[in-house]
Amino acid sequence: MIRKTLFAIGLLTTTLLASTACSAQPAAGKPFKETVVVDLDSPWAMTFLPDGRALVTEKDGRMLMVFIASKDRTSSVTATMPVAGIPKIDSGGQGALMDVVLAPGFASNKLVYFSGSITGEGxxxxxxxxxxxxxxxxxPRLDGVxxxxxxxxxxxxxxxxxxxIxxxxxxxxxxxxxxxxxxxTPAQDPKMTLGKVLRLTLDGKPAPGNPLxxxxxxPEIWSYGHRNLLGIAFDKAGNLWEQEMGPKGGDEVNLIKPGLNYGWPNASNGSNYDGTDIPDHKPGDGYEPPKVFWNPVISPGGLMIYSGAMFPQWKGDAFIGGLSSKSLVRVHLNGTNAAKGDQWDMGARIREVEQGPDGAIWLLEDGGDSQGRLLKLTAK
Known part of the structure; x- marks a missing residue:
């Protein structure tokens, strides 16, 4: 990939990129072809606009509009533009400009929801x-944030x-x-929103009828007893799935139901980092067990439930980015049950998994504090 940067002042700073055919590589032993589309700076999340462009967040607090040209299942980025209007982000440690999701009715209302870590009282x-x-x-900018x-x-x-989100x-x-x-302990504290899945109105207020x-x-709390929840998505039947990082072992995929307690830190299929034991999930302990867990860990990043036509054999399954495992992980979903599927070595930390407009699977490499690539996976 040849990268040419045009330096300019102001919001219209644009990065032009030219890709070559050699960026598309069949992966040995993998049922997909990998195309490196563009290099980014520690990307965190992405979402596609209706016209095929994408919004991408980066750790340090930038949101980019990425212009994507696609032909015959190959894609290249013709330009990136910063999106103005983003609040100040505290990106220390695991902090970042985080998720970005289009609002219901985006085609008419043009609303974008996004999240990030900030500094405040306490x-x-x-x-x-x-x-x-x-x-x-x-x-491009976000107005009236x-x-x-x-x-x-x-x-x-x-x-x-x-x-x-x-x-x-x-x-x-x-x-x-x-x-x-x-x-x-905040995960079990009813007076804190930490360690919880929340259900809100579109204006960010507590949703009526929350169960606890x-x-x-x-009033915002939907479920509790969670650790670090880095993926959440609905399947076609309306089931809500969530994945979270366990401690030393015990990464989880959970089926989220209203009012349930998922156990952390009182129950986990992993152990504390200092080696002390945590009781495993077991019947009758009062805690909802995971549908799938990993030991050793995969360090799950983003979560996507596939609904496209390019990989019909995986329709309805969940895909998870593996951070420390440097992998793409498939979980077979069958109604309200789940089972481990494939785990492909991707050679880099995978932060985000997203489905593209044509049914391709897109990945963001985490990059840590350095560069991370945007990858497109297509059927061979």
Missing amino acids: GKGVALWRGKLVEDSRG EELFRARPFVEGNGHYSGR AFSPDGKYLFFTNGERQKF VSKGFE
Whole structure:
């Protein structure tokens, strides 16, 4: 790949990239072809616009509009433009500009929801915003950005923010993940949103009918007892799936149901990093067990449930990015059950998995504090 950078001042700074045919490589032993589309700077999440362009977030607080040209299942990036209007992000440690998801009805309302880690009273935490995507002579930007929600409380530290977003199939509600910030016990505390899956209105308010209000929980809480929730998605039947990082072992895929306690830090199929034991999930312990767990870990990143036609054999299955495992992981979903499928070595930390408009599978390499690539996987 040949990269040419045009330096300019202001919002219209644009990076032009020319790709060559050699960027597409059949992967030995893999049922897909990998194409390196573009190099990015520690990307975190992406979503496709209706016209095939993409919005990509980067760790340091940038959002990019990525212009993608596709032909005969190959793709190249013709330009990237920064999207203005993003609030100041605290990107220390695991902090980042995080998820980005188009609103229900985006074709008419142009609203974009996104999340990130910020500094505030008490320390740091994850926040949720919404803005309107505007494109004119000034370049792409999010106008009228408003903070809809922030985790409670803010605490010291740089880990386990989570910050993943999913909309209910009817488009009425927003599900938002809050990690337990490496503090363990907040996941069981009914007066904190940390270590929880939240159900909100599209304006960021507590959704009516949340299941734990009568038991004294904060009104946003949908489920609790979670650790670091880095993927959440609905399947075609309306089931809500979530994956989270366990401690030393015990990475999980969970079927999220209203009002249930998923156990952390009282139950886990892993152990603490200092070697002390955590009781495993077992029948009758009062905690909802995972549908699938890994020991040793895969370090799960993004979660996508596949619905495309390019890989019909995987329709309805979940795909997970593996960070420390440097892998792409497939989980077979069958109704409300799940089982381990394939795990392909990708040679790099995979932060995000996304389905493209043509049914291709797109990956973002994590990159850590350095470059990470955008990859396109197509059928051989």
